[in-house]
Amino acid sequence: MEKEITIYDIAKRLKLSPATVSRALNDHPAINSDTKTLITAMARQMGYRTNTFASNLRRQRTNTIGVIVPRLNSNFMSTVLAGMEKVANEASYNLIISQSLESVKKEIANAKTMFNSRVDGLLVSVAYDTDKFDHFEAFIKKGIPLLFFDRVIEHKQCTSIVIDNVKAGYDAATHLIEQGCRRIVHVTGNLKRNVYADRLTGYQQALRQHGLPFDESLVMITDLSQEAGTEAAKRMQAMPERPDGVFVTNDFCAVCCLITLKKLGVSVPDDIAVVGFNDDPVSQVVEPDLTTIHYPGAKMGEVAAQSLINHLNGLLDIQTTNKIILHSELVVRHSSLKSGK
Amino acid sequence: MEKEITIYDIAKRLKLSPATVSRALNDHPAINSDTKTLITAMARQMGYRTNTFASNLRRQRTNTIGVIVPRLNSNFMSTVLAGMEKVANEASYNLIISQSLESVKKEIANAKTMFNSRVDGLLVSVAYDTDKFDHFEAFIKKGIPLLFFDRVIEHKQCTSIVIDNVKAGYDAATHLIEQGCRRIVHVTGNLKRNVYADRLTGYQQALRQHGLPFDESLVMITDLSQEAGTEAAKRMQAMPERPDGVFVTNDFCAVCCLITLKKLGVSVPDDIAVVGFNDDPVSQVVEPDLTTIHYPGAKMGEVAAQSLINHLNGLLDIQTTNKIILHSELVVRHSSLKSGK
DNA sequence: ATTAATTATGCAATCGATTGATAGCACTTG
DNA sequence: CAAGTGCTATCAATCGATTGCATAATTAAT
Incomplete structure (x- = not known):
């Protein structure tokens, strides 16, 4: 078990400050491009890997998207998830997936867990007999974007992805x-x-x-x-x-x-x-x-994940689009x- | 968007030190049980939620388990995942799931991502034509437990969960x-x-x-x-x-x-x-x-997740058990x- | 030559929880 | 009464990356 490399190690080695290293690795415009190249090379050489926790702690975001579905093991749902996973992965977001097993009670518990794990956003397809929105209020209040797909709850602050x-x-x-x-x-x-x-x-x-x-x-x-x-x-x-x-x-x-x-x-x-x-x-x-x-299961997953990510990256406001309808036949x-x- | 409550807020309110609050919330034996009750109550009242990142950063673990599977959307695999999710959830571990789509190349990429997200352990069912172990060496080297299920690679440091x-x-x-x-x-x-x-x-x-x-x-x-x-x-x-x-x-x-x-x-x-x-x-x-x-898909998922978690919690050494065989009929x-x- | 503008880097505080070392206090006991 | 023993609780350092502000270096402009 070798020691973990940090930006401080890189900084010391190159006689630069950790701030510069951090900025270089994040491709900050204020850093000279030669310095960047140098730092990136050294980082690779030393086997550096970002400590997401330090980063998350500081930035106050998690790069994680929560997903709550009724069940994982239906063909439809696993196709949707496959679609989400693809998009999230490409945008370097992680997915935390949990299932409500069609029970409101479990859904509430899951929502709480997601809230506590501080997901950046939440994708939900509700359980068979969910009829309240209460367990999602916390997200709205904190401004955490919430997006429903397939089995949706209409809510003015949330986008829905559905078919007609x-x-x-x-x-x-x-x-x-x-x-x-x-x-x-x-x-x-x-x-x-x-x-x-x-x-x-x-x-x-x-x-x-x-x-x-x-x-x-x-x-x-x-x-x-x-x-x-x-x-x-x-x-x-x-x-x-x-x-x-x-x-x-x-x-x-x-x-x-x-x-x-x-x-x-x-x-x-x-x-x-x-x-x-x-x-x-x-x-x-x-x-x-x-x-x-x-x-279109895979498509639905992709669109849901992509919309959420776009919103998180400030490319699109989820509040404007209230409903996305996919084609079915x-x-x-x-x-x-x-x-x- | 209200402000996030921290242990410092609780400490100040109760005129205690953050250290005490932290220990109380983690049920540390050195804290008086009355104090614990007091702190727990106040935490609830103030709407405190742990900041996992601060905690992870300090503890150097992530409470996250990585899962790499060939495909999500088969009945068998989604059942396995459902089993894993259940166990992980109960033990308050998160699952990061990714699919190799049966390609070694994607599997390697996924392994790298998992490694960089510093999962505490990894559960893998390998792709159709994976024939090398290289992309998993990093885990072994870092002492990150690795457990294969269903489609396994025999390796002396890894447990396998299979049927006969x-x-x-x-x-x-x-x-x-x-x-x-x-x-x-x-x-x-x-x-x-x-x-x-x-x-x-x-x-x-x-x-x-x-x-x-x-x-x-x-x-x-x-x-x-x-x-x-x-x-x-x-x-x-x-x-x-x-x-x-x-x-x-x-x-x-x-x-x-x-x-x-x-x-x-x-x-x-x-x-x-x-x-x-x-x-x-x-x-x-x-x-x-x-x-x-x-x-037994669900069972396989449960056993895999549970073994890994037991190992992580020091209850069981994954190195000793080299193979777990489930019943099939x-x-x-x-x-x-x-x-x- | 001097000032302004621009670019590149560093300083130091901060995010929130954890934990080894340590101190205060009450009590016991020889 | 001094010393020893438990309990509890606190202090202060630490985990690693980020970022507002300051500063230094370089170039351009007057």
């Missing part, structure tokens, strides 16, 4: 209607969450526009788990007036629903057409393969293509 | 043999990686034990991508002497292989039985559902159950 969920819901439902569906079940999650509420709105708009009635009993609020998909299939099959289409706001849930339907002897898509959401790889594996909404596969058509 | 891949490979192959398979293809990855080399060894052991010849032409080295699965299926179907079983060391790849086989008119499992690896959710969705090796589903049996 109303449109996505509308597209999905319209597609089913165009395939001839007239009784379309909608399996979704907690309507407190923008994503689910908006998709429902889109679904309703599509119905209205095509002169179909909105039947509340066809909307199933679930936790979108695999079991929920199975359960939904059973309920659909047992309905007196059987539906002819279903729009599930999650691919994995949709796939389980689809499989169960098949097991129950319901033909997909002819008896019931199925549309999912997210374009999870699983949707290409099931038979028939699943029509779904493609959702319907991917038609076989689970929704009625053969009569 | 030889046994897993053996189990998979034996199962196929017991189902009556005699010509078993093995689709695997880069044999530099312990996981793939070991599974191959297990596969060979099973063959030998059952008096079957080892035919090198039946081993396909691929990148285990989805395309590789499709490709493997095509090659198998085109073989003059058609194989009757296949063991693919990755579920997603196996699933693609399975689907392609079906498309090519090969019956699964009767013509060709298929076994995968990882127990990815996708294996339960495909038809027939996929026999696979269950692999074969999960039999329909893709491998020949109907004749």
Whole structure:
């Protein structure tokens, strides 16, 4: 274990002051470029590495971004995180990632931890049943930028990164209607969450526009788990007036629903057409393969991280941009293509 | 933006010295418990939060663990990370996560970044074609503990967390043999990686034990991508002497292989039985559902993080334990159950 | 030649918490 | 009563980088 090199060591060696060394390493304009070259070379030669803590302590910033997500282990979320990691890494920011496991309580705890670790900014996708903003107030009060993505909370001081969920819901439902569906079940999650509420709105708009009635009993609020998909299939099959289409706001849930339907002897898509959401790889594996909404996960992560970093570097004020909407699109596969058509 | 409270503020308020406050907050034995109570209460009341940087600077540790993984967005990896995050969080360690995207070059860069951020320890699952240890030497030299998981590099100073891949490979192959398979293809990855080399060894052991010849032409080295699965299926179907079983060391790849086989008119499992690896959710969705090796991802993450943290806290010396082997098991589903049996 | 302007470097305080050495005090005990 | 023993609490130095202000050196301008 060799001794750690500091700017003082470099300064002594070159008979310069630590201040000059510090400035040179930070490419400060007041330092002569020859001196800079000299210092940089010596730093490399001696194996110097910045002590981030001393630097952070002095500067009062951490170069760290906090991320709170419901779960790490979904394809969508890990793609988002991959996107964030890429951007953050390039801008030499560190990411501290924590998961709320869909519980508000854990989310509050995580927010507190993030606050105490003094992240420079926070990226959040809220838990299933979060309905208060209280645990984020501390950030606002301290002026720490807060940015929501995917599952967002609308707040005048925070930017949101989302897709147009109303449109996505509308597209999905319209597609089913165009395939001839007239009784379309909608399996979704907690309507407190923008994503689910908006998709429902889109679904309703599509119905209205095509002169179909909105039947509340066809909307199933679930936790979108695999079991929920199975359960939904059973309920659909047992309905007196059987539906002819279903729009599930999650691919994995949709796939389980689809499989169960098949097991129950319901033909997909002819008896019931199925549309999912997210374009999870699983949707290409099931038979028939699943029509779904493609959702730009990596992009969302990148945009979220980049916006935050731009704000932190003073390039862009997060307060001005209040919402960034990414493009999403319907991917038609076989689970929704009625053969009569 | 209110002012940040420091231990000096608390000290002044209580007419004590900052040293006492610091010790009280760290539950130092030399402080009277009444004083401690008083200080803790005042700290809470004044809204004090530790300045980690000052603390880290002084203590020379960061309370941060670095993690380098090939990719974030696989079910297995995100489960592992979820496990790590849980343990780290509880022990109040932060996690800095970065991905090598399967490239040695990026892995080296990541290692350097981790080194410069002075992580207290490092958890690594190496990239597809990493074959040198050089970029980790710096850690060893500085005495920073390094722990490999899943895709490991054997090194006398590092602990590895793995499953018994030889046994897993053996189990998979034996199962196929017991189902009556005699010509078993093995689709695997880069044999530099312990996981793939070991599974191959297990596969060979099973063959030998059952008096079957080892035919090198039946081993396909691929990148285990989805395309590789499709490709493997095509090659198998085109073989003059058609194989009757296949063991693919990755579920997603196996699933693609399975689907392609079906498309090519090969019956699964009767013509060709298929076994995968990882127990990815996708294996339960495909038809027939996929026999696979269950692999304790979350547990692996937890054990890895916990071992490292124990070592950091001096509870356990990582040098003594050189290898931790977790339990894995074969999960039999329909893709491998020949109907004749 | 003198002053002003410009450029380059150094001084020294500062960020906030930690910790080895040390002192004050109450109490015991021979 | 002097010396010894615990407790508690304080002092002051330290971790390493940053930065406002001062100063020195050089050049340009008058």
